[in-house]
Amino acid sequence: MKRAPWAAWVLVGPAVTVIALFFALPVLAGLALSFTDFDLYALADLRNLRFAGLDNYVHVLGLPLFWKALGNTLYFVVVGVPLSIALSLATAVLLQSPLARFKPLFRTAMFAPVVTTLVAVAVIWRYLLHVRYGLVNEALGALGLGPFDWLGDPAWAMPSIILFAVWKGFGANMIIFVAALQAIPDDLYEAARLDGATRWQQFAYVTLPMLRPTLLLVSVLTMAGYFQLFAEPYVMTQGGPLQSTVSVLYLMYEEGFRWWNLGTASAVAFLLFVLMIAVTQGLMRLGRRGEEAAAG
Amino acid sequence: MNAAGTRRAVLRGAAGACTVALAACTRRGDRALRFWAMGREGEVVGELLADFAREQPGIAVRVEQLPWTAAHEKLLTAFAGNATPDVAQLGNTWIAELAALGALEPLQPWLEAERTIDAADYFDGIWRTNQVDAAQSTTSRSSGDTPPSGGGPARSGSSGGILYGLPWYVDTRLLFYRRDLFERAGVRTMPDTWAGLVSALDALQRAGTPHPLLLPVNEFEPLLAFALQGDEPLLRDGGRFGNFRGASFRRALGFYMARFASGHAPSISAGEIANLWQEFGRGTFAAYISGPWNIGELDRRLPASLRDSWATAPLPGPNGPGASTAGGSSLVVFKQSRRRADAVRLLAYLSRPDVQLRFHALTGDLPPRRSAWSRAPLAGDLRARAFATQLERAKPSPAVPEWERIAQEMQLVASRAVHDRWSIEQATDVLDARVDGFLAKRRWMLERAARSPA
Numbered sequence: 242m243k244r245a246p247w248a249a250w251v252l253v254g255p256a257v258t259v260i261a262l263f264f265a266l267p268v269l270a271g272l273a274l275s276f277t278d279f280d281l282y283a284l285a286d287l288r289n290l291r292f293a294g295l296d297n298y299v300h301v302l303g304l305p306l307f308w309k310a311l312g313n314t315l316y317f318v319v320v321g322v323p324l325s326i327a328l329s330l331a332t333a334v335l336l337q338s339p340l341a342r343f344k345p346l347f348r349t350a351m352f353a354p355v356v357t358t359l360v361a362v363a364v365i366w367r368y369l370l371h372v373r374y375g376l377v378n379e380a381l382g383a384l385g386l387g388p389f390d391w392l393g394d395p396a397w398a399m400p401s402i403i404l405f406a407v408w409k410g411f412g413a414n415m416i417i418f419v420a421a422l423q424a425i426p427d428d429l430y431e432a433a434r435l436d437g438a439t440r441w442q443q444f445a446y447v448t449l450p451m452l453r454p455t456l457l458l459v460s461v462l463t464m465a466g467y468f469q470l471f472a473e474p475y476v477m478t479q480g481g482p483l484q485s486t487v488s489v490l491y492l493m494y495e496e497g498f499r500w501w502n503l504g505t506a507s508a509v510a511f512l513l514f515v516l517m518i519a520v521t522q523g524l525m526r527l528g529r530r531g532e533e534a535a536a537g
Numbered sequence: 538m539n540a541a542g543t544r545r546a547v548l549r550g551a552a553g554a555c556t557v558a559l560a561a562c563t564r565r566g567d568r569a570l571r572f573w574a575m576g577r578e579g580e581v582v583g584e585l586l587a588d589f590a591r592e593q594p595g596i597a598v599r600v601e602q603l604p605w606t607a608a609h610e611k612l613l614t615a616f617a618g619n620a621t622p623d624v625a626q627l628g629n630t631w632i633a634e635l636a637a638l639g640a641l642e643p644l645q646p647w648l649e650a651e652r653t654i655d656a657a658d659y660f661d662g663i664w665r666t667n668q669v670d671a672a673q674s675t676t677s678r679s680s681g682d683t684p685p686s687g688g689g690p691a692r693s694g695s696s697g698g699i700l701y702g703l704p705w706y707v708d709t710r711l712l713f714y715r716r717d718l719f720e721r722a723g724v725r726t727m728p729d730t731w732a733g734l735v736s737a738l739d740a741l742q743r744a745g746t747p748h749p750l751l752l753p754v755n756e757f758e759p760l761l762a763f764a765l766q767g768d769e770p771l772l773r774d775g776g777r778f779g780n781f782r783g784a785s786f787r788r789a790l791g792f793y794m795a796r797f798a799s800g801h802a803p804s805i806s807a808g809e810i811a812n813l814w815q816e817f818g819r820g821t822f823a824a825y826i827s828g829p830w831n832i833g834e835l836d837r838r839l840p841a842s843l844r845d846s847w848a849t850a851p852l853p854g855p856n857g858p859g860a861s862t863a864g865g866s867s868l869v870v871f872k873q874s875r876r877r878a879d880a881v882r883l884l885a886y887l888s889r890p891d892v893q894l895r896f897h898a899l900t901g902d903l904p905p906r907r908s909a910w911s912r913a914p915l916a917g918d919l920r921a922r923a924f925a926t927q928l929e930r931a932k933p934s935p936a937v938p939e940w941e942r943i944a945q946e947m948q949l950v951a952s953r954a955v956h957d958r959w960s961i962e963q964a965t966d967v968l969d970a971r972v973d974g975f976l977a978k979r980r981w982m983l984e985r986a987a988r989s990p991a
Contacts, residue, residue: 281938282982284617285638289982393805395956481755483953498610500942 275507284501297508307509309484310492311516313399317488318467321403325463326456329411333418334448348419352412359409363476366405367392392478395485402473402486409473410466414459421455422448457528461521468517489513569597570879571622573612576605578626578706578866581899582887589886596879616640623874624883629666629867632702634938636669641701642870647881654703654888658906662863662931663707668698669936670775698936702867703884706893706902709861710758710852711927713831714824715817717846718746727850729858731792738801741823748803751810751825752796754955757948758862759826762852763789764947765932766859772972776937777980779972781947782965788855790951790961797955804955814838817847826852828864832920833901849923851930863931865905903928939975946971 275297277283283290301307332351336344354362369376370391381387391401425448433443449456471494474486480495487495489509497506574582579602586598601622603611609631615621616638627635635641648654656664714727722744724737741749752759764771767785772778780786796802803822810816817825818839835847852859868887870880886892893904894912903924904910910925934940947968954964 278978280978281613281634282637282978284613285640291981390805479755483956484949501613 271507271510274503275511277504279503281501293504297504298512301505301508301512306484306487306492307489307512310487310489313486314468314470314488314490316399317403317406317470318464320400321406321467322460322463324403325407325411325467326414326459328407329414329459330418330452332411333415333422334444336415336419337422348416351415354409355412357409359472360476362409363405363473366401367477370401393482395483398478398482398485402470402477405477406467406470406473410463414463417455417459418452421452425451453528453531457524460528461524464524465517465521468513468520569599570624570876570883572598572600572883573603573608573622573625574600575603575608575626575866577900578902579603582896584899585887585892585895588892589883592886593879593882596876596882598883613638619873621871621873623871623876623880625869625871626705626866627702627869629663629702629704629863629865630934630941632667632867632869633669633936633940635869636699636701637938640871640873642872642874642877643699643701644703644870644881644884645700647870647877648700648703648885651881651885653885658908659704660707660863660905660907660928660931662860662933663704663865663905663928665698666863666865666933666936667702667704667867668700670698702869703888704905705866705868705887706896706900707905707928707931708828708864708903709924709927709931710762710826710828710864711861711923712824712850712852713817713827713835714848714850715820715846716848718744718749718820718823722746727853729851729853731853731855731859734853735795735799735801738796738799742800746820746823748800748821749823750796750802751813751822752793752802753810754804754952755948757944758828758864760789760793760948760951761934761944762826762859762861763793765862765934766852766854770935772935772937772943772976775983776935777976777983779943779969779976781968781972782962787961787965790954790964792855793951794955794961798958804952818843829903829921829924830901849920851923851927858926858930860930860932861927863928863933865903937976937979939979942975943972946975 276293276295278291278293278297335341336348341347368374370378372378372388372390372393375391377391378388381389389397391397429447429451430443433447438446469490470488471490474480474488474491475494478486480487480491490513493506493509493513496502496509572582573579579600583600586600589596589598608628612621612625612627612631612635616635621640632641712727718741719725719727719737722737722740724740728734728737738749764786767783767789769780769783769785771780771783771786773780773783781790797804813825814831814834815838816822817835832849836844839847852861854860868884870877870884874880887896888906890904890906890909890912893906893909894915896902897904897909897915903921904915905928909915915921915925934944937943950964950968950971953959954961
């Protein structure tokens with residue numbers, strides 16, 4: 242027993258070293274960078290580097306574009322996350338239904354977008370959403386609607402991105418829900434049916450409560466992912482039109498790697514980090530309170 | 538192209554260059570001159586180097602190809618990692634930035650020895666994009682050989698800063714237009730003033746082209762061209778502050794915004810035109826402002842029946858023929874190179890008029906020297922001639938490292954002003970405030986340099 246701590250350190254040592262080197266160190270360096278005005282001039286000569294204190298944070302918080310990007314990101318999260326979860330839950334329930342035919346086919350088809358390359362499908366979606374030649378507008382035109390300038394109109398660009406992101410991502414959550422649904426014992430439904438519960442009541446009083454831990458997990462994961470919106474606007478709209486699809490991460494990328502203001506970019510990254518921690522904590526607390534309520 | 542594909546292309550390019558400059562990879566090993574070239578130019582420059590290898594058997598050259606999309610990052614990373622090449626092709630708007638890093642070798646002293654380079658033979662506006670004010674250099678890392686003459690006086694026609702690059706090919710923006718549509722609307726000669734252009738566009742609207750001029754709201758070049766036509770500079774006090782509230786820019790922005798208000802231009806971004814050439818062929822719009830590569834594109838893509846119905850014309854200005862942008866690529870030598878004398882010899886070879894004409898035949902790029910333009914085939918090419926005329930009036934953008942960002946912001950504010958119907962004053966106030974913010978660090982550095990001349 243005496244040698245146990247030593248042996249433990251040897252065993253976890255490699256992993257801890259890797260984490261320290263490739264995770265902790267870069268994060269700390271990023272934090273340090275966010276207190277300086279590191280930019281192109283500092284890259285040329287470190288004498289051009291100034292300690293900026295909290296200036297970067299003050300500057301970013303005073304930047305109208307930051308608030309716009311934050312608004313855009315929250316729009317994406319608030320609309321996109323519930324939509325994505327609702328869609329994946331609905332498809333999972335449908336796939337579990339004893340009435341469903343060709344289950345493996347549908348399951349594969351709906352999971353397919355998850356494994357496709359984002360850039361490639363984004364290009365295809367750009368074709369679909371094209372204002373003059375796109376299939377979407379053609380279909381809506383047949384119903385007498387539109388035409389909508391999906392990616393060119395500041396009001397429609399973010400909804401288009403949300404639509405694309407939800408389509409691209411809902412399959413992953415669907416698979417988690419399918420697994421969780423299969424774990425719900427059948428006798429619960431049987432008991433509910435004997436009590437005369439309708440299908441809707443079975444869903445509301447058996448399925449949903451049994452899925453609570455899964456729902457919490459899926460919400461946290463999806464939200465963390467959606468806060469980091471970047472690739473979709475980068476490929477489809479480059480932040481436009483009129484900056485209506487600039488997300489916080491996109492702003493960070495532009496500041497850091499396009500204009501080389503690495504100090505400002507790091508400040509943006511840490512502000513997003515703080516925001517995500519806060520929101521995730523809130524969600525976890527909500528989940529725990531729900532559990533206590535359910536238990537009590 | 539994915540990353541692996543790009544890497545393969547680079548390797549292929551490097552391998553190709555090795556077979557051209559045989560000496561490079563076999564006998565001399567890594568002592569070959571490293572030459573970074575981008576895009577199409579990088580693919581074909583090897584063909585020009587065969588003759589150079591014959592002329593200068595002692596100087597092996599290894600071409601390393603970079604995709605344009607990654608070039609800027611690669612250059613900065615190479616600088617940070619002390620791995621810059623000897624020679625590189627550089628978009629001329631990047632020169633100020635790399636000069637500020639202290640990465641580039643001033644060329645003037647070297648060129649004194651090369652008798653073949655005559656500044657007066659170059660289009661003036663293009664030449665000036667290669668000059669940066671002395672105050673901007675922040676470091677001086679240097680190694681290897683020194684210039685033959687210890688820095689002679691600057692030549693006439695090249696005053697105004699240190700020369701860091703030698704123009705390789707040029708790019709400017711002018712009007713591509715459908716001659717048949719203009720003639721149908723009763724416009725027989727292309728106008729050379731803004732007022733003339735406005736009445737021509739009015740006539741086109743009456744003749745059945747609702748939006749005759751395409752000005753994509755996500756491209757800054759058209760507005761920049763109009764802005765450069767004025768007398769006042771776009772930045773003031775040596776690039777310390779924005780000057781967008783100045784009369785010149787206000788006038789240009791007013792002209793630009795009025796094109797949208799009058800419906801002359803549709804307010805869309807370039808991405809929304811699925812196929813620019815097809816729409817131009819269909820007559821969806823009758824004119825647009827673009828660069829020399831479109832001569833080749835339109836030749837290839839328009840049906841034979843439309844071959845003769847399009848033409849190019851220099852940009853009209855506020856009171857007569859107008860200026861335009863001075864773009865293109867230059868060749869630079871890096872300060873850290875140990876073989877700067879050889880590098881300059883390569884620059885001089887690639888700048889010869891006959892080599893430039895071969896380069897033009899390979900790429901369609903337009904040469905920066907007037908003596909190349911006076912020979913066939915360029916002398917007889919009517920569509921290219923408009924570019925020669927325009928290049929005589931090309932004006933450089935302000936040579937500050939922050940320029941790329943300023944130009945993007947200018948376009949962003951302009952498109953917002955068009956969309957939200959801002960007043961010109963509102964737009965220029967916002968723009969100046971933001972630009973002054975971008976230039977804050979530059980102001981601090983210039984002040985510090987002024988305080989301690991060491």
